[in-house]
Amino acid sequence: MRLENLGIEDTVMDLKPLDHIMGKHAFIRAGQWDYERVTYDYKIGSKEKNITYYIRIQGYAIEGDVDRGNAVIKLLTPLLGKHYYPHGVEYGEEENFPENLVERANKIVAKVKDELSNYEK
Known part of the structure; x- marks a missing residue:
């Protein structure tokens, strides 16, 4: 499920402060x-048997190299x-997510x- 309109998409910043904040x-x-790419995961436990939820934030280098630590x-x-x-993890729109989980995920991403915002280029 895409967590849209939270303002984090299209954020551009240096890798080192991004790693620190995440x-x-x-x-x-x-x-x-x-x-060229990074993926950050936030694990959310569940009372459901054998189910765990994740918030995933991905990004890609528009300058520099992730391996060298100089990427933007x-x-x-x-x-x-x-x-x-x-x-494995399913992100499809056909997945059902509890409303309180979606609200929690939105709040977590909003805090990030x-x-x-203090470090954006």
Whole structure:
């Protein structure tokens, strides 16, 4: 599910402060990057058996190189996904997400956006 109109999409900023702010808000990049792209995930536990939700924020380098740490990243529209153990994460529009979860995800992304605004290019 796309979390649209939160103002985070199209944010452009340097990788190092982006990594710092995302980590501060519990978004993990870990090994989810290549030379041109980054992916940050925020894990949300669930009472449903074998179900975990994730907020995923992706971006791509418009300048520089992620590996070298000198990239300037442009963020994409955040996604809300549902992980089915052991099959993987589904982000499709046909997925059903509890309304309170969607509201929580929107608030989490809004907090990140507020802080990112101080560092935008």
